Amino acid sequence: MTIASPRSPLTPHLARLEAESIAIIREVAASFRKPVMLYSIGKDSGVMLHLALKAFAPGKPPFPLMHIDTTWKFREMISFRDAMAKQVGMELLVHTNPDGIARGINPIASGSALHTQVMKTEALKQALDKFGFDAAFGGARRDEEKSRAKERVFSFRGPGHSWDPRAQRPELWSLFNTRIRDGESIRVFPLSNWTEYDVWDYILAEDIPVVPLYFAKPRPVVKRSGTWIMVDDDRLPLEPGETPEMRMVRFRTLGCYPLSGAVESTAANLPDIIAEMRAARTSERQGRLIDTDEDASMEKKKREGYF
Amino acid sequence: MAARAQHELLRFLTCGSVDDGKSTLIGRLLYDSQLIFEDTLAAVARDSRKHGTTGEDIDLALLVDGLEAERQQGITIDVAYRFFATPRRSFIVADTPGHEQYTRNMATGASNASLAVILIDARKGVLTQTRRHSYICSLLGIRDIVVAVNKIDLVNFDEATFERIVGDYVTFAAELGFRSIVPIPISARFGDNVTAKSGNTPWYHGPTLLAHLEGVDVSQDLSAKPFRFPVQWVNRPNLDFRGFAGTIASGTVAPGDQVVVAASGKATRVARIVAAEGDLDRAEAGQAVTLTLADEVDVARGDVLARPAERPAVADQFAAHLLWMDEEPMLPGRGYLMRIGNVWTPCSVTSIRHRVDVNTLEQHAARRLALNEIGFCNFSAGQAVPFDPYEENRATGAFILVDRFTNRTAGAGMIAYPLRRASNIHQEHFTIDKASRAALTGNRPIVLWFTGLSGSGKSTIANIVEQALHRAGRATYALDGDNIRHGLCRDLGFTAEDRVENIRRVGEVAKLMVDAGMIVMCSFISPFRAERRMVRDLLGAGEFVEVFVDTPIEDCIARDPKGLYAKAQAGQIKNFTGIDSPYEPPEAPELHIRTAGRAPEDCAAEVLEKLRAAGVRC
Numbered sequence: 001m002t003i004a005s006p007r008s009p010l011t012p013h014l015a016r017l018e019a020e021s022i023a024i025i026r027e028v029a030a031s032f033r034k035p036v037m038l039y040s041i042g043k044d045s046g047v048m049l050h051l052a053l054k055a056f057a058p059g060k061p062p063f064p065l066m067h068i069d070t071t072w073k074f075r076e077m078i079s080f081r082d083a084m085a086k087q088v089g090m091e092l093l094v095h096t097n098p099d100g101i102a103r104g105i106n107p108i109a110s111g112s113a114l115h116t117q118v119m120k121t122e123a124l125k126q127a128l129d130k131f132g133f134d135a136a137f138g139g140a141r142r143d144e145e146k147s148r149a150k151e152r153v154f155s156f157r158g159p160g161h162s163w164d165p166r167a168q169r170p171e172l173w174s175l176f177n178t179r180i181r182d183g184e185s186i187r188v189f190p191l192s193n194w195t196e197y198d199v200w201d202y203i204l205a206e207d208i209p210v211v212p213l214y215f216a217k218p219r220p221v222v223k224r225s226g227t228w229i230m231v232d233d234d235r236l237p238l239e240p241g242e243t244p245e246m247r248m249v250r251f252r253t254l255g256c257y258p259l260s261g262a263v264e265s266t267a268a269n270l271p272d273i274i275a276e277m278r279a280a281r282t283s284e285r286q287g288r289l290i291d292t293d294e295d296a297s298m299e300k301k302k303r304e305g306y307f
Numbered sequence: 308m309a310a311r312a313q314h315e316l317l318r319f320l321t322c323g324s325v326d327d328g329k330s331t332l333i334g335r336l337l338y339d340s341q342l343i344f345e346d347t348l349a350a351v352a353r354d355s356r357k358h359g360t361t362g363e364d365i366d367l368a369l370l371v372d373g374l375e376a377e378r379q380q381g382i383t384i385d386v387a388y389r390f391f392a393t394p395r396r397s398f399i400v401a402d403t404p405g406h407e408q409y410t411r412n413m414a415t416g417a418s419n420a421s422l423a424v425i426l427i428d429a430r431k432g433v434l435t436q437t438r439r440h441s442y443i444c445s446l447l448g449i450r451d452i453v454v455a456v457n458k459i460d461l462v463n464f465d466e467a468t469f470e471r472i473v474g475d476y477v478t479f480a481a482e483l484g485f486r487s488i489v490p491i492p493i494s495a496r497f498g499d500n501v502t503a504k505s506g507n508t509p510w511y512h513g514p515t516l517l518a519h520l521e522g523v524d525v526s527q528d529l530s531a532k533p534f535r536f537p538v539q540w541v542n543r544p545n546l547d548f549r550g551f552a553g554t555i556a557s558g559t560v561a562p563g564d565q566v567v568v569a570a571s572g573k574a575t576r577v578a579r580i581v582a583a584e585g586d587l588d589r590a591e592a593g594q595a596v597t598l599t600l601a602d603e604v605d606v607a608r609g610d611v612l613a614r615p616a617e618r619p620a621v622a623d624q625f626a627a628h629l630l631w632m633d634e635e636p637m638l639p640g641r642g643y644l645m646r647i648g649n650v651w652t653p654c655s656v657t658s659i660r661h662r663v664d665v666n667t668l669e670q671h672a673a674r675r676l677a678l679n680e681i682g683f684c685n686f687s688a689g690q691a692v693p694f695d696p697y698e699e700n701r702a703t704g705a706f707i708l709v710d711r712f713t714n715r716t717a718g719a720g721m722i723a724y725p726l727r728r729a730s731n732i733h734q735e736h737f738t739i740d741k742a743s744r745a746a747l748t749g750n751r752p753i754v755l756w757f758t759g760l761s762g763s764g765k766s767t768i769a770n771i772v773e774q775a776l777h778r779a780g781r782a783t784y785a786l787d788g789d790n791i792r793h794g795l796c797r798d799l800g801f802t803a804e805d806r807v808e809n810i811r812r813v814g815e816v817a818k819l820m821v822d823a824g825m826i827v828m829c830s831f832i833s834p835f836r837a838e839r840r841m842v843r844d845l846l847g848a849g850e851f852v853e854v855f856v857d858t859p860i861e862d863c864i865a866r867d868p869k870g871l872y873a874k875a876q877a878g879q880i881k882n883f884t885g886i887d888s889p890y891e892p893p894e895a896p897e898l899h900i901r902t903a904g905r906a907p908e909d910c911a912a913e914v915l916e917k918l919r920a921a922g923v924r925c
Contacts, residue, residue: 012315013315026539026553026595027540029540030539056542058548142388142390150386169715172418172716173701173702175705177716
C-alpha cells in the first residue's frame with residue numbers, strides 16, 4: 001500500500017519520536033529470526049502499524065501481525081481489524097486460547113482477573129510458542145502506568161516468557177542488546193517514549209485510521225461501578241431492573257467490551273478528542289477495569305507474561 | 308517563540324543520593340504541571356497512608372516509584388522514565404537511583420540525556436555520591452548541569468548555606484568540562500522555586516527549575532557535524548530496489564552527494580532518499596531514512612557511509628573509557644562481544660591503562676574492573692570498525708560489551724582515540740604457508756586442548772597420545788603448565804586475571820605451532836569457558852579439539868600426585884581450582900572423557916580415535 005501524504009508536517013517532537021520508533025522496528029527485523037507484531041486494534045497498535053509500514057517502504061514489513069482474540073472484543077474492533085489487514089496487505093494471525101473456550105472462561109462469570117490471565121496472558125504465550133516467534137512488538141507506552149515506566153525498549157523474557165525486573169539489561173544510547181539463547185525471547189516496545197497526547201497528535205497529523213468506537217456516538221450502555229458499559233451483544237447479562245439506555249459515549253481505551261468503560265462525550269472527530277483529552281482530569285486507564293484491584297497489579301501480570 | 312521550537316524535546320536525568328528527594332522532585336514537577344490525573348492522585352493518597360513518609364500529606368514520591376518491591380522499601384532501584392509537557396516544551400525525565408551499587412542505571416539514564424539535574428541535600432552539602440554522579444554525567448557527555456539544592460526549607464532558606472554548597476560544587480566540577488552549571492535553591496516537598504518563585508528565598512534572583520528547563524539551549528547541532536550514516540537494514544523488497552535503511556547519526560545528506568563506505572573505502576553517490584510519502588531532497592541528523600546509491604557497491608548492515616573528505620577512524624584497536632556493569636568482573640584478555648553502531652564483533656581489553664576512582668577522580672593501576680568501576684583501557688576488536696571519538700559524536704563513539712555466555716550487557720564504552728599500532732605492523736606474506744608446511748610433515752595441524760581439574764590425568768593422557776603420534780611419524784609438541792609457567796608465563800600467578808593471560812599466551816603459541824604444521828597437545832586446567840572459547844576463536848574451523856578430562860574431585864584429591872590438594876586444603880595455596888577457585892566445565896566439548904575406573908591408555912585410545920576421525924593419520 002502507499003501511505004497518504006500527511007495532513008500537516010510533523011512537529012520536531014513528533015518527527016523525533018517517529019524516527020526513534022522506526023529505528024527500533026528496523027532493528028528487530030535486522031536482528032531476529034522470526035519477529036511478530038502484536039496487533040490489538042487500538043490506537044497505539046494503529047500508530048505502531050503505521051510506523052512499520054513507513055520503516056520498510058517501498059517494501060512491506062518482513063513480519064506478520066498477530067491478534068490475541070478473547071472473543072469478547074467489540075464487534076466494530078474485529079471488522080476494523082480485518083479491514084486493516086486487508087488494506088495493508090500483511091499476514092494476520094489470530095489466536096484464541098482453546099482451553100479457555102473449553103473451560104467457558106469469560107469476563108463476566110469468571111471475573112476480569114481470571115479472564116485476562118487465561119484469554120490474554122496464557123493465549124499470548126501459547127501463540128508465541130506455537131509459531132516460534134523470538135521477538136514480539138507491543139504497543140505499550142512508558143507513560144501508561146508506573147511499572148511500565150521502568151520497562152526497557154527491548155524487554156528480555158526468560159524461558160517460559162518470564163519477566164524478571166532484576167534481570168533486565170541496561171539500555172544505553174540506541175545500542176540495544178538483541179542477543180538471546182534458545183527458549184528466550186524479547187518483547188519490543190517501539191512506542192516506549194510516546195505519551196497519549198503524542199499518539200493522538202500523530203494520528204491527526206498522519207491521518208491514521210482508528211476504530212470508530214473512539215468517537216462519540218449514541219450507544220446502548222448500562223451503568224456499572226460508576227462507569228458506562230456498552231451492551232455490544234446479547235452475551236452481557238442484564239441485572240434485575242437494568243435496561244440499556246442510549247447515551248452519547250466514546251472510549252479512551254479499547255479492550256474486551258464488558259471490561260471497557262465508556263465516557264460520556266460529544267467528541268466525534270480527532271480535533272475534538274484531542275481537545276477533550278487536554279482538558280481531562282482522569283487517566284486513560286481509568287476505564288480499564290483490569291487495573292483497579294491493586295496498583296501493583298500490572299507488575300504482577302507482567303511477571304506472568306502479560307504485555 | 309516560533310511554533311516549531313515550542314515542541315522541542317528535552318531529555319534530562321535527575322541524580323542524587325538516597326533521600327535527596329529525586330522522586331519527590333519529579334512528582335512535584337508532574338503535579339505542578341497538572342499532569343497528574345485525579346484517579347492517579349486518589350491512588351497515591353491511598354498509598355501515602357500505607358507506604359508514605361510524609362504523614363498526612365500526599366507523598367509525591369509515590370507518583371513515580373513504580374515497582375512494588377521498591378515502594379515497600381521506600382527506595383528507587385531502577386531507571387524510570389517520566390513524561391510531561393508544558394506549552395513551551397516536552398520533557399522526558401530519567402529518574403535514576405542514587406545507590407552506590409546502581410551506578411550503571413545512572414549511566415543508562417545519562418546516555419540519552421542532554422542535561423542533568425543534580426540534587427544536593429541542603430543539610431548535607433556536596434557528598435561523595437554527588438562527585439560520582441557528576442563525573443559519570445561528564446563521562447557520558449552531558450555538558451549542561453542544574454544543581455538543585457533541595458530541602459532548602461530545612462536550613463531555614465539560608466542564603467549562606469546555599470552559597471557555600473554552590474561554591475563547593477563549582478570548585479569540584481571545574482575539571483569536568485561542563486558548559487553550564489545553574490544552581491537553584493528548591494524545596495521539592497513544598498514546591499519552592501520548582502515551578503513558581505518562592506517568597507521564602509527573596510535573595511534568589513534566578514529562574515525557577517521549570518522555567519530554566521523550558522528555556523535552556525542544549526542543542527548539539529548534530530547536523531553541522533560530518534555526515535555519518537550507519538547502515539541498519541538492507542531493504543530489498545524486489546530485484547529492482549536496493550535501499551539502505553538507517554538513522555542519520557550526524558550531518559546532512561542530499562541526492563548527488565559523494566559518499567564512501569568507511570571500512571572498504573568504496574566510493575559512490577547518493578541516488579535517492581526514499582521515504583514512505585515520497586522522495587526527500589534533503590535529510591539530516593536524527594532522521595530515519597532509506598538511501599539508494601548510484602553504483603552497485605558492496606554495502607551491508609554495520610557499514611557506515613561518510614563523505615570522502617570527512618571519514619571516521621577505522622581501526623581494530625582503540626583506547627576507550629569503560630564502565631563495568633556486570634557482577635562478573637572484567638578481565639583483560641577475556642573475550643566479549645562488542646556492539647558498536649550496527650556491528651557485532653568479538654572484542655577484548657588488552658590492557659587497563661588506569662582505573663578512575665569516581666569519588667576522587669584519581670587514577671589507579673588495576674588488573675580488573677569490578678561492577679560499577681570505570682577504567683581507561685586499550686581494546687582489540689575482531690575486525691576493523693568505523694568510529695569517531697565519543698566527545699565528537701555520541702552516536703558513533705559509543706559501544707556496549709556483552710558477556711558471551713550470559714548475554715548480559717556487561718560494559719559501556721566511550722572511545723577516546725584509535726590506536727595505530729596494528730596498522731604499523733604490516734603482516735609479511737610468506738610464500739610458504741600452513742598448508743605447505745603440513746604437506747611436508749604429512750600432518751593435519753590441530754590443537755588437542757585437555758581441560759580438567761588438577762590431577763585429573765590431563766598430562767598423563769596427553770603423554771600417551773603424543774607417544775602414539777610420534778610412533779606414527781607425526782610432528783608433535785606438548786604444552787603444559789610446567790614448561791609454560793617456568794618460562795613464557797613465569798611472571799604470572801594464579802588469580803583470575805593471571806589465569807586469563809596465561810591461557811591467552813598459550814593460545815597464541817598453540818596457534819603459531821599449528822601454523823608451523825604441528826599437532827599440539829595443550830594440558831591446562833583452563834577453568835574458564837571464556838578463555839577456552841578465546842583459544843577456539845584464534846584457530847581455524849576444526850583445528851581446536853576440546854577434550855574434557857572429567858575426573859570427580861574426590862578422585863583428584865585421593866590421587867593428589869603433586870601433593871597440591873593437601874596444601875590447598877591446609878590453606879597454603881590460594882586460588883586453587885576446585886578448592887577456592889571455580890572450574891566451569893565445558894558445555895559441548897568435542898570429547899568428554901570420564902576417567903573414573905578407567906586406565907589412562909583406554910582414555911588415550913579414545914582421543915586417538917577422535918583424531919583419526921578428524922583426518923589425522925595415526
